Amino acid sequence: MELMFIPSPSISHLIPMVELAKLLTERDDRLMNKIFIMKQPSDSKVSAYIESLNSSSISNRIQFIDRPSEDEPTISFDFFSFIESKKPQLKDVLSKLTLVESSSNTSRVAAVVLDMFCTPMIDVANEFGIPTYIYYTSGANFLGLIFHIQTLHDEHNQDIVAYKDSDTDLVVPSFVNKVPAKVFPYGLFDNSIFFINQVRRFKETKGIIINTFMELEPFAINSYFNAKTPLVYPVGPIMNLKGETHEIQEPQDGFDVMKWLDDQPLSSVVFLCFGSMGSFEKDQVKEIAYALEHSGCRFLWSLRKPPPSGGIASPSDYTNLEEILPQGFIERTQGIGKVIGWAPQVAILAHSAIGGFVSHCGWNSMLESLWFGVPIAAWPMYAEQQINAFEMVKELGLAVEVKMDYDNSKQIIVTAKEIERGIREVMDPDNEIRKNVKEIKEKSRKALRDGGSSHSSLDRLIADLMGNIAH
Template sequence: MELMFVPTPSISHLIPMVELAKLFTERDDRLMIKIFIMKQPSDSKVSAYIESLNSSSISNRIKFIDLPTEDEPTTSFNFFSFIESQKPLLKDVLSKLTLVEPSSDTSRVAAFVLDMFCTPMIDVANEFGIPTYIYFTSSANALGFTFYNQTLHDEHNQDILAYKDSDTELVVPSFVNKVPAKVLPSGLIDNPLFFVNLARRFKETKGIIINTFMELEPFAINSFFNAKTPLVYPVGPIMNLKGETHETQKPQNGFDVMKWLDDQPLSSVVFLCFGSMGSFEKDQVKEIAYALEHSGCRFLWSLRKPPPSGGIASPSDYTNLEEILPQGFINRTQGIGKVIGWAPQVAILAHSAIGGFVSHCGWNSTLESLWFGVPIAAWPIYAEQQLNAFEMVKELRLAAEVKMDYSKSKQIIVTAMEIERGIREVMDPNSEIRKNVKEIKEKGRKALMDGGSSHSSLDRLIVDLMGNIAHRDQFS
């Protein structure tokens, strides 16, 4: 039996999808997986990551197939138009592979598994008569909000934009608490109709695989059972914990992060890191520095340089940290803290010296932090991170708040006082948050074990996939 994976050409979506492919092949040795790779112009991260996988011990039942690379765009790059433009390329590659010829052994294709932003590829799957499943790489609550937005638009004739920056609290079926309009996902505000269409297309599929687990989001997951949605399969937490990476940087000046952490007391260091796209301007950097210095906490701070405005480049490392930090900060904090550039996040979170994590609340980072039992101080920046932060702080009590409704697009400065308050709360050794995180850490591990909730959910999914082939054989 074969599965066709189509990931979004973004490293933060590709890695969870590859980890899902590994999970499938580890669970059932009858499964073969082809992963079709779209490459964005001028993006070397995807290629570097796949190269690192090919040189590692990834299963020979997982095969990467590159779609043809098109010329650089002459106008500004549009991500969603790019996905749409790949449809004929995927169709052509599939045709050449003769994947669904009834007389061919290669016709044993059970399903397409599409990344959440690759819904245009449903059209290609339909042409080949193959069912589709969505892999939703964020939380069950974010999925619930996506369906809520569509229901609001299609059934109640309301535009989510009407609530922008208001004090309204929304009653969303997947949330226990009312959701403040101020934590609406920035992408939703920028392009609400796109997300309406996304949810519509989700409903055309046979199922939605979610990178979460029942014990983490029970209310949200249960909200789908009687809803007008496809079957939902929570199979997480799915993470890349084995070290394959698209990054080749090392912390500057030969500084050995892990060796420094080895010398710190247990759970004494707060780690600040804001993801592959996280960076701040000089005024905000100074507020963070003042907060760290005044808190007196040991710290490890991954500080990245913002890319030039108007481009799609990623943050980079500073060649001279003195140019961005307050004068004398490095000398004054020499005994208790370190400022670095790119950071090996998983390895750092796994270290026993880490006691708290100031994070942007990207879903991958959130799952990693919970896996290692590190409580989060929530400081979202963009995308659905505000919604994730609200869930972690208010719904689940697994995070402290720095500024839950922060968005980079609002161009506000989070004060040193707000940052310090969040740091002190997340580093409190006796806090309820720390106790809750320790409990969910154990539950996340059990969910993946034989008989656990996610283990059982994946078994159900594989049975359903096998049923797809049996159904097609019956009517072929």
């Protein structure tokens, strides 16, 4: 039985999709998985990642369909027009697959598993009568929020844009607490029709696979059981824990991060890292530096250089850290802290010296931090990260707040005082969140074991996929 996976054209969405394909392959040897690759113009990261997988021990039951891109590099990139433009390529691939299968009497494509942003491809799957599933790489809470916004719009004639920049708290079925409109992603206000259309298309699919687990988001997951939504399969946490990455880099100036951590006391270091797209301008960098220095905590800070404005590049490493940091900061913090560029996040979070994580609250980063039992200080920046931060701080008690409603597009400066308070809280050995995180660490592992909630959910998903072939 074959599954066709269609990730979004970005490395941050490709990696979770590959991990899901691996999980399904390991669970059931009847599954053959194909991954349809769409690459943005001039994106070398995706190619490097696929090449690294092909040269490793990835299962021969996972195959990448990587068509050459005819697109010329451009400064502006329209993500959704790009997805639409790849429909003919997918149609051609599925045509050839179904032709081969009908002539050889082999099992046909049982389902197309789509990244949450690839809903236009539902049209192609429908042409072939193939069921579709969404792989939702954010949390169940945020999925519940966008379902609610679509319901408000379509059934109650309410426009979410009315709440932009308001102090209103809203009742959302997937949240225990009322949700402040100020932690809604700005994209929900600026592109509300896109999210509403996206959710309408979600409802055309046969199921939604979510990278979460029942013990982490019980209220949100249970809110779907009586809702007008497709079946939901929480199968997480799905993470890349083996260190496979598209950004393996050499130690800077001979500095070995892991060796330095080996020399630090247990749970003594606060780790600051803001994701593959996270960076700050000079004024904000200085506030972080002052906060770290005044806190007196040991620290490991992944500091990235913002890309030139107007482009589509990612942050890069500084060649000279002294050009951005306060004068004398490196000398004054010598022995207790290190400032680095790109960081091997999973390896660092796994280290026993790490006692807290100042994070942008990307969903993958949240899952990794909880897996290793590291408390979080929430400093979201963009996308759905504000909602993730609200959930971790207010709903689940697994994080402290640095600035929950921060949005890097607003050019607000978070003060050293606010940052220092968050660092001190997350590193406090008596803070209640430390106990909560330790408990969820054990539950995250139990969920994946035989008989665990995610293990059982994956079994139900595979049974449903097999049923597609039977019918």
